[in-house]
Amino acid sequence: MNWKLALNIATTHLLTKKRQSIIAMLGVTFGISMFIIMISFMTGVNQFTEDMAMDNTPHVRIYKPLEIEDKKIIALDKPQKENDWYVVEHQRPKNELSKIKNGLTLAMQIERMPEVMGVAPQLSSQVFYNNGPVQIPGNIYGIDVKKQEALFQLDKKMDEGELDDLLKGSDVIVMGKGLAKKMNVTVGDRVSVTSPEGGNLNLKVVGIFSFGVAAMDESRSYATLATVQKILQKDPSYVTDLNIKLHDINGASVFKQKLENQLDGVYVEDWETANQSLLAGESIRNIMTFVVCATLLVVAGFGIYNIMNMNIINKMKDIAILKATGFQGADVTAIFMLQSVMIGIAGGFFGLFIGFFFSYLLSITPFPAGEFFRIDTFPVNFNPVHYIIGLFFGFLTTLFAGYFPSKRAAKVDPVRIIRG
Amino acid sequence: MKILKATNIVKYFTEPEKFQVLKGVSFDVEQGEFLSIIGKSGCGKSTLLYILSTMDTDYEGTMEINNTTVTGLNQNQLAAFRNQHLGFVFQFHYLLPEFTALRNVMMPALRLGKYSDKEIEHRAMEKLRLVGMDEYATKHASRLSGGQQQRVAIARALVNDPTIIMGDEPTGNLDKANSTRVFDIFKQLAHDNKQTIITVTHDVDFANGSDRIIEMEDGRIIGTHYPNGKQG
Numbered sequence: 001m002n003w004k005l006a007l008n009i010a011t012t013h014l015l016t017k018k019r020q021s022i023i024a025m026l027g028v029t030f031g032i033s034m035f036i037i038m039i040s041f042m043t044g045v046n047q048f049t050e051d052m053a054m055d056n057t058p059h060v061r062i063y064k065p066l067e068i069e070d071k072k073i074i075a076l077d078k079p080q081k082e083n084d085w086y087v088v089e090h091q092r093p094k095n096e097l098s099k100i101k102n103g104l105t106l107a108m109q110i111e112r113m114p115e116v117m118g119v120a121p122q123l124s125s126q127v128f129y130n131n132g133p134v135q136i137p138g139n140i141y142g143i144d145v146k147k148q149e150a151l152f153q154l155d156k157k158m159d160e161g162e163l164d165d166l167l168k169g170s171d172v173i174v175m176g177k178g179l180a181k182k183m184n185v186t187v188g189d190r191v192s193v194t195s196p197e198g199g200n201l202n203l204k205v206v207g208i209f210s211f212g213v214a215a216m217d218e219s220r221s222y223a224t225l226a227t228v229q230k231i232l233q234k235d236p237s238y239v240t241d242l243n244i245k246l247h248d249i250n251g252a253s254v255f256k257q258k259l260e261n262q263l264d265g266v267y268v269e270d271w272e273t274a275n276q277s278l279l280a281g282e283s284i285r286n287i288m289t290f291v292v293c294a295t296l297l298v299v300a301g302f303g304i305y306n307i308m309n310m311n312i313i314n315k316m317k318d319i320a321i322l323k324a325t326g327f328q329g330a331d332v333t334a335i336f337m338l339q340s341v342m343i344g345i346a347g348g349f350f351g352l353f354i355g356f357f358f359s360y361l362l363s364i365t366p367f368p369a370g371e372f373f374r375i376d377t378f379p380v381n382f383n384p385v386h387y388i389i390g391l392f393f394g395f396l397t398t399l400f401a402g403y404f405p406s407k408r409a410a411k412v413d414p415v416r417i418i419r420g
Numbered sequence: 421m422k423i424l425k426a427t428n429i430v431k432y433f434t435e436p437e438k439f440q441v442l443k444g445v446s447f448d449v450e451q452g453e454f455l456s457i458i459g460k461s462g463c464g465k466s467t468l469l470y471i472l473s474t475m476d477t478d479y480e481g482t483m484e485i486n487n488t489t490v491t492g493l494n495q496n497q498l499a500a501f502r503n504q505h506l507g508f509v510f511q512f513h514y515l516l517p518e519f520t521a522l523r524n525v526m527m528p529a530l531r532l533g534k535y536s537d538k539e540i541e542h543r544a545m546e547k548l549r550l551v552g553m554d555e556y557a558t559k560h561a562s563r564l565s566g567g568q569q570q571r572v573a574i575a576r577a578l579v580n581d582p583t584i585i586m587g588d589e590p591t592g593n594l595d596k597a598n599s600t601r602v603f604d605i606f607k608q609l610a611h612d613n614k615q616t617i618i619t620v621t622h623d624v625d626f627a628n629g630s631d632r633i634i635e636m637e638d639g640r641i642i643g644t645h646y647p648n649g650k651q652g
């Protein structure tokens with residue numbers, strides 16, 4: 001096989017049929033550039049939603065659920081005879097605290113485990129925010145400020161004020177943007193908060209945050225553990241959740257199992273269970289992206305297939321001459337495969353360039369997110385791996401599309417053509 | 421030395437209906453012999469020549485070229501064999517239209533890869549000079565007239581110094597002067613270089629100038645003449 005000669009013939013063919021070559025190339029370019037744009041945007045969206053959700057989501061969470069006793073109890077003051085029992089139906093839960101026993105010590109123990117990046121203890125409670133005569137229901141979270149910053153980047157979500165301001169005064173909170181709007185308060189104003197048990201405290205708003213998730217921003221506020229313990233009138237060891245971040249997010253369900261085996265009387269939940277809908281959305285987007293991209297590449301492939309077939313029909317005479325003068329089937333295949341491959345490579349690189357260009361344009365296009373999303377432009381992910389995949393599949397498509405016509409070219413019977 | 425032995429070649433066409441084109445053709449060719457095949461149009465000359473050229477493998481009988489039994493070899497082996505041992509001039513001048521005359525002539529030699537590109541170019545130029553086309557070397561094949569293309573095709577057939585050169589009416593498109601020129605080239609190749617020439621021709625003068633004439637009719641050889649007296 002004389003590759004240099006095959007390459008020379010292939011390029012000569014391509015260059016003498018410039019328009020046809022460019023059209024074939026543009027098919028690949030279109031497929032690859034759409035692939036790049038789609039996948040950059042889709043993974044950008046995935047990354048954005050994941051970041052939005054995961055920044056704030058513990059990989060593993062320990063809490064104490066409210067449990068209904070499912071054992072039947074009998075009424076002791078009634079005579080219990082054979083076949084004549086008095087049973088208490090429709091039991092209520094005991095007035096049991098959702099406190100995690102020795103929560104802070106447990107947090108320190110878990111923090112020492114090798115898989116664990118950190119543990120943020122938290123105390124959450126439903127509260128009413130009093131706005132004049134109107135009570136707005138919501139939640140208050142007592143947090144370890146430093147841990148929350150380190151593990152959940154809460155400080156990055158601040159629109160006004162600093163999260164550290166929580167440590168500088170007593171009886172201070174930071175409030176969600178939506179909630180602050182409902183309450184008509186700004187930084188420096190005071191609000192009164194009432195706990196379910198009736199405890200009441202007057203708090204000063206020192207910051208406004210927004211997660212970009214309305215449900216959170218319209219109901220939450222954060223304060224120090226001590227402040228919330230004070231509202232609830234609980235002791236300083238009272239925490240309701242331990243929020244754990246791991247070094248490896250994918251180890252969450254394994255780590256959950258491990259904790260479950262070691263701990264009693266608490267409930268352990270991993271992020272995958274807690275965020276099934278998020279994951280489902282992500283995998284649907286992924287499937288969609290791949291279906292669309294595969295379709296585009298197949299269409300581009302058919303384009304090349306057609307053009308190569310036409311090309312070979314037009315070149316029948318040339319093929320016959322080459323074979324008559326001693327070119328073998330493999331030489332002829334090589335000539336036409338090289339044409340396909342050159343179309344694929346040129347079209348592919350051009351496609352990457354166009355794809356990058358439009359992704360870039362998209363990434364600087366303002367995103368009409370409304371005031372809640374913390375996002376200014378379309379989320380676009382510039383991942384070199386996508387470019388490699390794009391080029392690889394573009395190349396593969398042209399190889400595939402060129403293969404069958406080239407094989408056909410190799411089988412041309414020179415006598416049939418030369419005889420006329 | 422016998423350079424080609426054809427034994428009992430039988431060929432059928434099945435389309436549009438089965439009919440026998442060649443009905444048992446046998447003959448030998450000596451090395452350095454200049455052989456003409458004549459006969460009425462449609463008697464099977466081209467068909468025979470395509471079989472001799474190894475391009476058509478769908479026949480009965482056996483063929484031996486240069487002591488190699490080519491009957492039964494596979495397509496790749498035959499292509500390699502043609503590349504090295506056979507030069508072919510088609511009835512209709514078939515060049516690659518995108519390439520220059522020179523590049524067309526170089527093509528079989530580049531495929532063979534026996535010499536460097538530079539050497540091949542030099543040799544191709546020489547063959548073009550032989551057929552009087554050297555001044556058109558850089559012209560694209562599609563820009564040449566029919567007769568010019570025919571001469572370039574002859575140069576291409578010669579480039580690998582093949583053992584046998586076959587032509588299907590190689591002078592069919594040439595005027596008298598050029599026909600004579602091609603005839604002289606063939607004669608010289610046969611007698612000086614000991615290359616064998618087998619041509620199908622309608623040109624009586626051309627045939628009468630060759631060493632031997634085989635006359636065909638209806639798929640059979642009906643006569644053999646030695647217009648210039650039998651050799652050795």
Ligand SMILES: Nc1ncnc2c1ncn2[C@@H]1O[C@H](COP(=O)(O)OP(=O)(O)O)[C@@H](O)[C@H]1O
Pocket residue numbers: 419433434435436441459460461462463464465466467468
């Ligand atoms: N591909 C073909 N299929 C069927 N018949 C053919 C084919 N090619 C040639 N023939 C027939 O075979 C006979 C011999 O053709 P050919 O060898 O070209 O004759 P010549 O070259 O002597 O003029 C003719 O009758 C022709 O019509």
Ligand SMILES: [Mg+2]
Pocket residue numbers: 465466467511588
């Ligand atoms: Mg003929």
